[in-house]
Amino acid sequence: MDLCVIVLLSLCGLLRGQETTDPISLDDCCKDGKDRGQESQDCTSMPLISESTTCRIAQEQCCATVLDDNICTSGINKAKDRGSCEGLLFSSTCETKTAKMCCACCLLGRAAQEQGLSCDLTLAVGYQCGVVSRACCVDRLPNVDGKLTPDLQPSQGDALNTEDQCRAAGCAQRCLNGTCACLVGYKLKADRKTCEDINECLLGSHHCQPGERCINTLGSYRCQREVSCGTGYELTDNNKCEDVNECRNYPGRLCAHKCENILGSYKCSCTTGFKLADDGRNCDDLNECDSNPCSQECANVYGSYQCYCRRGYQLSDMDGITCEDIDECALPTGGHICSYRCHNTPGSFHCTCPATGYTLAPNGRSCQDIDECLTGTHSCTESQSCFNIQGGYKCLNFDCPVNYRRSGDTRCERLPCNQSSECLALPVRITYYHLTFPTKIPIPTNIFRMGPSNSVLGDDIEVAIVDGNQGGYFAAKRLDHGGVLVVQKPITLPQDFEISLEMKLRRFGHLSVYLFKIRLFVTPDELSNAIIE
Known part of the structure; x- marks a missing residue:
């Protein structure tokens, strides 16, 4: 009985202790x-x-x-x-x-x-x-x-x-x-x-x-x-x-360029020419050249790009992107690029010369006459002499007339006259000359000069054209100690002339006559008018 009381009392004490464990x-x-x-x-x-x-x-x-x-x-x-x-x-x-x-x-x-x-x-x-x-x-x-x-x-x-x-x-x-x-x-x-x-x-x-x-x-x-x-x-x-409009509440503080409000947040974006940086707020320059927007060359600039073209091309005024060929031959200075003919090519041009008689100069633009006589590309015989003219050549030969003998490649001397008056009236010497020039040369132009090899005080000289001037293109003029042959009228067409020019020299009362046979070859002025193709 006592044991039961003790147990009950102990149990009650334990429960009381649990109740008071947390007194708060x-x-x-x-x-x-x-x-x-x-x-x-x-x-x-x-x-x-x-x-x-x-x-x-x-x-x-x-x-x-x-x-x-x-x-x-x-x-x-x-x-x-x-x-x-x-x-x-x-x-x-x-x-x-x-x-x-x-x-x-x-x-x-x-x-x-x-x-x-x-x-x-x-x-x-x-x-x-x-x-x-x-x-x-x-x-x-x-x-x-x-x-x-x-x-x-x-x-x-x-x-x-x-x-x-x-x-x-x-x-x-x-x-x-x-x-x-x-x-x-x-x-x-x-x-x-x-x-x-x-x-x-x-x-x-x-x-x-x-x-x-x-x-x-x-x-x-x-x-x-x-x-x-x-x-x-x-x-x-x-x-x-309610959604907070961050873009309106904090203008210019959230995004470097543009701010767009979205539900629960906001989104940054950039203007043309820029891309959003990794932080989602700032904007980095966009290198548009990486996508090859230009037809030829591209230069990236901050916020944009610039197209440019290689030599011989120009940027189109329509789109600023496409490169168009420059027709150098059609430029205001195109007629002076080539001396004869200009051919436009993509991005460039090239010059050509007449098919015969000329060759392109090292500068690629000028035409040089081919001297067939010097290069040996002529077709003259051994008895003929080759004379080069602009764009071609001439095969020439001559024979001395009666009572004359040949004293050089281009000269005939009169034989002794035995005091015959008819013979003494003939020219002492006949000399052959060959000249060439293009059409449309300036007027007047002196093309030939003549005179005695030495001058003596009191010499009396007369010059005159005695043959070959049917068109009236030439004239002979007296100068001190001699004379000149002058082109006095425009020659517009290529043609050949053979002018006989006579000079009379009176010295110490003695008269001497000299004859100059001048062969003139007027060539076409092909290189004065450039052709554009």
Whole structure:
């Protein structure tokens, strides 16, 4: 029997020990959270006073409630004291928004009370706004148990509250016929004089919807979303998540070039000629030349590119990209590029000369006459002499007339006359000359000069064309100590002439006659008019 008593006593002691293992109550946990909330501490990182999970929840909730209540109360007090919500500013956007909401909704309730409207607004405002508005509206309507009494008229209240009774009662908020009463959202304490806030959130008398958190305020409460809106969204006054337009809120600070708002975020883009950098915000120069936009050469420049062409091509005025061939032969100076014929080729040109009689000079542009007589490419016989002309050659030969003998390649001397007057009248010497020039030479031009090998004082000289000037193209002119053959009329067509030019020399009373046989070959001026192809 004694053993059983001992066992029972031991068991009771063990149970009592388990009950007192954690002597901290939920009220203590909540009180600690409220105190820390009053000190504006971070409710999510408070030092725990118990290892109990329930105690931690009570700490955090009571702390958050105090913080939210204080913020909302400051907004309500702003509305009551100044009748304006200007100048409300807290450390975070969310806190500022909460204070402004409570302030604005309180002003709404006070306006309803002043206009004699019902404190139960029919406006489509949020639940939290409605609670704050109702509390500020009924601020002057007393009630003992903290419930709204809408039928109480100001005149009746004045009749029930006598000055003597209420002065003796010492009520903290309201006095009704000598009995203390509290405003809506408050209840009388045990001393029946002072009032304390009714925490609707702890009592469960709130009307917050699922997904919303009840936050107690002085004389009321408000509901706030429990789920965060997430990055790129903000909570609106009607308790909804709304996209934040970062581009509008932070112009020129997010993107280097262009900012485009998208749901929950923003997107940067770049202007033409740039590409988005790896950081998604800045813009790097785009090397357009990598995609070969030009038909020939491309030069990248900052934010763009420039096409250019190789020698012999020019950039198209139409698109600025395509390279077009330059027709050098058609340029204003094209007629001077080649001395005879110009042939345009893609990106260049080349010159050619007449098919016979000429060859292209080393400069690739000029035409040089081929001296067939020098190169041996003529067809003259051994008895003929080769005479080169522009673009060809002539095979020449001559015979001395009767009474003359050949004294050189181009000269005939008169044989002795034996004092015969007829013979003495013949020229002492006949000399053959060969000249060539192109058509359209300037007029006048001296082409041949003649005179005695030595001059003597008193010489009398006469010069004259005696044959071959049927067209009147030439004239003989007397000069000091001799004479000249002059082209006096334009020769426009290629042709051959054989001019007989006579010079008479009278010296010491003796007359001597000299005959010059001049063969003239006027060639076509082929190289004066360049041909363009």
